[in-house]
Amino acid sequence: MRIMRRPRALVAVVAGAFLLTGCGAGPSQVGTAALVDGKLTTIDQVQGLLNRAVREQPFARELAAQHKLDLVGREIVRQAVLHEVLAKAARKEGVTADADAIDAVAQKDPLGGELPAAAAQDEAAGVTQLVWRLRDHREALTDQYLEQKLAVKYLPSLTVNFDYTSVGAPSSDGQAPSVDAKTARGEAIAKAEKYAKNPGAITAELQGGAQGNVGQQVPALSSPADAATVLFGVPANTAIAFQPNPAAAPTWWVTAVVRQRATGKQVATDQVQQPTAAQLGAIGIRLLQPYVQEVDTKINPRYGVWDPVGMNLAPNSAELAGVVLPVQGAAPAQQ
Template sequence: MRRQVMGGVAARVVVLAVVIGALVSGCGSGPSQVGAAAIIGSTAVPTQDVEARLDQALARTEIVDQLSAQGVITPDIVRDIVTQSVLHELSVVAARENGIVVTDADVDAELATLGGPEAVLERFLGDLPTVRERVWDQLVAERLATQLAGGLAVTVDIAGVASRSDAEEAARVLAAGGPEAEAYFAANPETSRRAYEYRASANPDVAISPVFGTPVGGSGWFQPVPGQDSWIAFHVVDRRTDAPPVPPEMDALAQVGKSGLVEIGMRQLQPVADEVGVRVNPRYGVWDQVSLRVLDEEQIAGGLLPPSPSRS
């Protein structure tokens, strides 16, 4: 049933900076949105920093031409720059809260495994400080996944559907609970499950999805594989980080490699974003908690619902 519901869940953080290379890469209280491309908690990302990084990126005409041939245009590159700035600040918070320390020597060693700074720069839209920042972020994500994944378990009410509208409707039904939800499960026994537990160590493909980043009581819907007629609706019943180890034959973390651990760790930035708050200057787009990216509003495919105190 797990595969029927989740299919090939592959909602991944797509980073334009690695399309070519091997690197995985207001108002109210707090800082003013004026002059800020994004605000993460109490930290502002200056617009001038984004513009400077864009100038550096566009100067790499050979890479830009290759990206253009793949349909990537300047606004996509700008949104990617803002995305990476947001993810970096979230990574700083995650590292601090989880006692993760990544040193300059660690970054140097990782760059060496990628062929050295010059080799990385040949396929990266940015300068060396930006490269080092990206490497630092992915090392934090890898260590975060290594630290948390073994005990990370999420119990969900979940359903697989064929369209976005059906997924949103199902998510709202699951979020509300009660007789309507009971009737939904009764009518869809082959494509839905109640109180189904996923383990990050046994289900790494699910651990990179919003299912593992949404708080208890929260619900959502998303498309696990963009472009396919397959959608997931879910409601988080329970979430724990101290679950007992899975049997060795079920532990799949060893097979996902470094890039898989990075993706699992990056998904754990979703709760951090919920905690500190992320605001993006509308000039650049909106922050999407499903994809963990800055997107144009028309690009947003899924959605999340906050916990409902009235759910029975």
């Protein structure tokens, strides 16, 4: 763990290490893929980018051979949605792109050419980088820059206080969890629904031997990886269920009630980890979560449904990465 005493070190990640890393019913307009605050992305536009991807990118041809081009289509629509949400958030937050920094990166055109084979080892990250290459390169680079700057603005002060229990967590002695992935998902979502109705139920479960804790307080600076999860993107008085590490621990779910989410003052902690550029970008996207609710977004069901836990498009509501539920009867959240 690297101890970092000055938030200015975060700025250096953007300025000096800027790099690439690995909602509503369907629109009424015929041929619409997504409509965000009046900005239209058409099905023809998405299909045109898919055709180009298959022509130009070996990774896209591999996905096509595996019948996985739907992943690319959803990512095209996702990035179109996030681009508009980011523009609104940046204006409200006073976050601007450094034209000189963008120029310096754009001149090297890191998005030109084929996607490196190494970048495709992680399928999800590879699809994201593939779509960056299909977009206007300067626009894609600017989006990444703004996402990182948004993270830099809030990392020094962002902290959450929450109560939680877990299902199917990895054991310390290496024993396999006694629950399968499908059952763990059902249990976690049922818990979130129960906590939304009665947030005090967590205490009773913990007293009964459930895994978890109450009054857990985590500054984003102490765990940049966790700061990119839904735990840091929801307001106070919200019940959530999500997977901390779905790839490595598919049965592990965390169900929590966020009691406080604060951004008002810098967090005093020595347990600070230097975030990577990739982590900054992921945190920046997570910080857009409240803004998604502020834009008028309509997505064609053929591309899926908006998933607030994944900040992504899920194929359908049964494949959402978790749930986000307001606690019933709670006072308005104070951020």
